[in-house]
Amino acid sequence: MTRIDAKFTELRSAGKKAFVAYVMAGDPDFDTSLELVRGLPDAGVDVIELGLPFTDPMADGNAIQLAGQRALEGGMTLDRTLDLARQFRAGDDSTPIVMMGYYNPIYSRGVERFLEQAKEAGIDGLIIVDLPPEEDDELCIPAQAAGLNFIRLATPTTDKKRLPKVLENTSGFVYYVSITGITGAAEAQAADVGPEVARIKSQTDLPVIVGFGIKTPQSSEAIAGVADGCVVGSAIVSELASGKPVSDVLAFVKSLSDGAHRA
Numbered sequence: 001m002t003r004i005d006a007k008f009t010e011l012r013s014a015g016k017k018a019f020v021a022y023v024m025a026g027d028p029d030f031d032t033s034l035e036l037v038r039g040l041p042d043a044g045v046d047v048i049e050l051g052l053p054f055t056d057p058m059a060d061g062n063a064i065q066l067a068g069q070r071a072l073e074g075g076m077t078l079d080r081t082l083d084l085a086r087q088f089r090a091g092d093d094s095t096p097i098v099m100m101g102y103y104n105p106i107y108s109r110g111v112e113r114f115l116e117q118a119k120e121a122g123i124d125g126l127i128i129v130d131l132p133p134e135e136d137d138e139l140c141i142p143a144q145a146a147g148l149n150f151i152r153l154a155t156p157t158t159d160k161k162r163l164p165k166v167l168e169n170t171s172g173f174v175y176y177v178s179i180t181g182i183t184g185a186a187e188a189q190a191a192d193v194g195p196e197v198a199r200i201k202s203q204t205d206l207p208v209i210v211g212f213g214i215k216t217p218q219s220s221e222a223i224a225g226v227a228d229g230c231v232v233g234s235a236i237v238s239e240l241a242s243g244k245p246v247s248d249v250l251a252f253v254k255s256l257s258d259g260a261h262r263a
Contacts, residue, residue, distance in 0.1 A: 002096070002124050002125065002147065002148070002149050002172065003094060003095070003096040003097075003124045004047065004096040004098070004124050004125050004149050004172040004173065005149070005172065006094075006096075007046055007047060007094075007095075007096050008172075008173065008207050008228070011046060011228075011229075012207075016261055017224040017225075017227070017228060017229045017230070017260050017261060017263045018046045018047060018173075018207065018209060018224075018228060018229025018230075018260070019044055019045055019046050019047075019220070019224070019229060019230065019232075019256065019257040019260035019261060020045070020046060020047040020048075020049055020098075020209055020211070020229060020230065020231040020232075021040055021043075021045040021047075021048060021049065021231070021232060021233070021236055021253055021256075021257075022049035022050075022051060022064075022100065022211075022231060022232065022233030022236065022237070023036055023037060023040070023048070023049070023050065023051065023233075023236060023237065023240075024051040024053060024064060024067035024068055024070075024071050024237060025050050025051055025052060025053060025071060025076060025080075025081040025084050025085075026053060026070075026071030026072075026074055026075075026076025026080060026081065026084070027051075027053075027067040027068070027070050027071045027074075027076075027237065027240065027241075028070045028071075028074065028240070028241075029074045030074070030075075030076065030080060030084065032240075032246060033071075033084060034084055034087055034088065035246045036240065036246050036249060036250070037050070037084065037088050038088055038091065038092070039246060039247075039250040040095070040250070040253065041092060041095045042250075043250045043251075043253040043254040043257060044253070044254055044257025044258060044260075044261060045095070045253065045257060046095075046096075046229070046257075047095070047096045047097075047098060048088075048095060048096065048097050048098070049098045049099075049100045049127070049231065049233065050081065050084070050085060050097055050098065050099050050100065050123075051064065051067070051068065051100050051101060051233075052078065052081050052099055052100065052101030052102070052105060053067075053068040053069075053071040053072045053076045053081070053101075054068060054101055054102045054104065054105060055068075055072065056102070056104075057101075057102065058102075058130070059129045059130075061234060063234040063237045063238045063241065064233060064234055064237055066241065067237045067240075067241065070241075078105045078106075078109060078114075081099070082117055082118065082121040082123070083121070085097055085099075085121040085122050085123055086120075086121040086122060088122070089121065089122030093122075096124040096125065097122060097123050097124055097125075098123075098124060098125040098126065098127055098149075098151060098172075099118065099123050099125070099126055099127070100126075100127040100128075100129070101127075101128065101129070102128065102129060102130050103128050103130050103131050103138075103139065106128070106139065111138070111139055111142055112142070115142060115143060115146040115148065116146070118148065119146055119147060119148065123148065124148060124149060124172075125148055125149035125150065125151050125171075125172045126139070126143055126148055126149070126150055126151065127151045127152075127153070127175060128150075129153060133152070133165045133166055133168060133169065136168075136169050140169050141169065144169070144171060149171045149172030149173075150169065150170065150171055150172070151170060151171070151172045151173055151174070151175055152166050152167070152169075152170040152174060152175070153166075153175045153176075153177055154166050154167075154174055154175070154176050154177065154200055155176075155177040156177070156178075156179070156192075156196065160199075163199075163200065163203055164203065167200075167203055167204050167206075170204070170206060171206070172206070173206055173207040173208065173209050173228070174200055174204060174206050174207070174208045174209070175209055175210075175211055175231065176193070176196060176197060176200060176208050176209065176210045176211070176227065177211060177212050178192070178193050178196075178210050178211065178212050178213050178214075178223070179212050179213045187213045187214075187215060187219065188210065188212060188213035188214050188219060188223050190219075190222040190223055190225060190226050193210055193223060193226055193227065194226035194227075197210065197226055197227045207228035207229065208227050208228050209227060209228055209229045209230060209231055210223045210224075210226075210227045210229075210230050210231065211230065211231030211232075211233065212231075214230050214231070214232050214235070214256075215232070215234070215235040216235075216256075216259075217255045217256055217258060217259035218259065219259075220232060220256045220257075220259035220260045220263075221259035221260060221262050221263050222263075223260075224259070224260040224261075224263035225263040229260060230260050232253075232256050235252075235256070236249065236252065236253055236256075239252050
């Protein structure tokens, strides 16, 4: 059982929904990023999604693209991202970390070497947005053999023919993308999301967590109310980009997590 599996078992037993926070590793610099990540559990974050900076983040909107650029300009690399996770893990052995990003840096490193390093650094799962299920032998299957969850995205365009393929080797949880398009582009609507979550849950026992377009405590509560939890990324990244101190960003995160946990 991974830390992700254990966390969802714990939440299910407590009758609670999950709050997942996305932050870009190294944004705006290593030390600030580490301070933010270290503060997330006390702000009510159940699972941390740690963005791996990449030069061509095709699924991301303006906020996360700019965060990645700031991180790369500050010297963030795959090695430093793993080191950030390692330093966080030295003080927290229970909060799950999911690395989210694109395949190119992993491919360049070599899958076997990357998985060994990720496991050693305390990474619990991967979301690699540009690897479809047809490429599962490339990373998904080796990752799960190494003890990491491989979390797949389902979207409004994932029809009943495609869904079983998406779910086939997914583990940890299913990430439902609430809107068509890029991150941060529109606001998620619970009335639209609810039936889609129910459709996915009819095909899997995995938790279904909804992301994209959740920006306020109210929307966090509404979306978590029709799913097993929610993910917020762009709104958190934007708070940090506005120049607010980490303590203020964490207070904002706490308001979002409180919303999800009220659901």
